[in-house]
Amino acid sequence: MWALIFTFMLIKSMQGDKMKFVIVDDDHKIIRILESIIQNSTLGEVVGVCHEGRKAMEMVSELEPDIVLIDLLMPEVDGIAIVTAIQSLSRVPKCIMISQVTNKTMISKAYESGIEFFINKPINRNEVSKVIEKVTEKIDLENKFEIMGKMFRKNENIVEKPKEDPLRSIKLIFSKLGIMGEKGTEDILTICVYMLENDQSSFDFKVKDICKKLSDNPKAMEQRLRRAINKGLINLANIGIEDYMNEIFLAYSNSLYDFQNVKAEMDYIRGKRNAGGKISIRRFIENIILLK
Numbered sequence: 001m002w003a004l005i006f007t008f009m010l011i012k013s014m015q016g017d018k019m020k021f022v023i024v025d026d027d028h029k030i031i032r033i034l035e036s037i038i039q040n041s042t043l044g045e046v047v048g049v050c051h052e053g054r055k056a057m058e059m060v061s062e063l064e065p066d067i068v069l070i071d072l073l074m075p076e077v078d079g080i081a082i083v084t085a086i087q088s089l090s091r092v093p094k095c096i097m098i099s100q101v102t103n104k105t106m107i108s109k110a111y112e113s114g115i116e117f118f119i120n121k122p123i124n125r126n127e128v129s130k131v132i133e134k135v136t137e138k139i140d141l142e143n144k145f146e147i148m149g150k151m152f153r154k155n156e157n158i159v160e161k162p163k164e165d166p167l168r169s170i171k172l173i174f175s176k177l178g179i180m181g182e183k184g185t186e187d188i189l190t191i192c193v194y195m196l197e198n199d200q201s202s203f204d205f206k207v208k209d210i211c212k213k214l215s216d217n218p219k220a221m222e223q224r225l226r227r228a229i230n231k232g233l234i235n236l237a238n239i240g241i242e243d244y245m246n247e248i249f250l251a252y253s254n255s256l257y258d259f260q261n262v263k264a265e266m267d268y269i270r271g272k273r274n275a276g277g278k279i280s281i282r283r284f285i286e287n288i289i290l291l292k
Contacts (some may be wrong), residue, residue: 019044019136022063022093024056024070024082030098033123034069041129043136053077057085065093066139067132072099072110080106083113094135098123104244111259117250138255141290167193170288173256176248177232184228187221190214192289207281222281229279233257237265237277255287 021044023031028051035046048063050056053074060068068086072079083095097110100121107118116138117131170192174180191210207225211218236257240249253262261277268276 019067019132019139020047020063020065021045022048022050022056022060022065022068024050024053024059024068024074024079025098026051026071026074030071030121030123033125034098034128037123037125037128038132041132043129043132053079053082056082060086060093061089064091067135068093068095070095070097072097072101072106080109080113083110083115087114094139096131096135098128107244108259108263111254112263116254120245134251138290145290169291173252173288173291174232177252177256178235179228179232182224182228182231184224184226187215187224188228188285188288191225191285195285195289207285225281226279229281229284232284233262233265233277233279234269237262237269240266241269255291256284258283 021038023034023046025031025034031049031051035049038044038046044066047065048059050059053076056070056074056077068083070079070082074082079097079099083097086092086095092114095115096117096119097115098119098121099110101107102120110118116135119127119131167189170189171180171185174182174185174188179185191214194210194214207222208218211221211225215221232252236249236253239246240253240262243249253259257277257279261279263277264273264275265277267273
């Protein structure tokens with residue numbers, strides 16, 4: 001009981017924690033603008049700034065920020081190389097790339113390297129604030145799920161968690177992906193509700209095991225899940241082909257799906273590949289719970 005109380009107190013205290021930022025840009029004016037946005041919008045604290053790509057990795061490793069704002073076109077070492085290197089750290093921050101580059105191939109490589117969002121220069125203060133808020137919300141959710149998951153794995157039957165209705169927000173995501181009519185979406189909802197109602201961590205499950213618990217024909221259920229999620233991948237890829245900066249494409253191409261596979265599906269639709277991208281049922285369900 002006391003362990004649960006401590007967990008909820010810890011999660012509540014996390015809501016007041018300030019996000020720590022590192023800004024990497026060779027333009028001093030841009031750094032000042034970003035510092036101003038973060039400070040004036042009370043988004044967090046800038047703990048470090050870096051004007052050289054070679055020093056960025058060392059600074060991020062040392063300061064352990066929550067979010068790194070980074071330019072793509074840096075001297076000596078570009079932003080993509082820095083973001084790629086950051087992924088090898090023991091504590092990986094979220095990366096937001098801000099650049100004047102509009103080349104779709106370069107933007108695609110940036111997402112593949114591990115960034116959360118790509119923002120075009122010139123800087124729009126409202127856009128930067130909204131993107132940071134979205135990334136901050138994702139960090140908070142991931143932290144809470146991690147803490148809850150650890151506690152419930154140790155104390156499986158501590159207390160019944162107040163039930164919430166997750167269906168509306170999840171259905172909205174289905175609608176945006178154009179898969180609301182797919183049979184597999186009902187199966188996804190069933191799994192999400194089961195996991196939430198049973199306080200099961202989204203980071204500690206096997207799709208086959210849950211299908212066995214929830215269906216008399218688990219193989220058929222898994223096939224429906226796969227078809228629905230794959231249809232979402234196809235629809236998302238088509239959105240990206242039409243508008244690379246579309247809000248739906250940016251929100252889900254690197255969360256519900258792996259961006260590299262979304263890009264592969266886009267290339268397949270364009271006739272540049274013989275096969276499309278792959279999907280992960282587990283990744284989709286994990287992240288749709290976080291995003292709900």
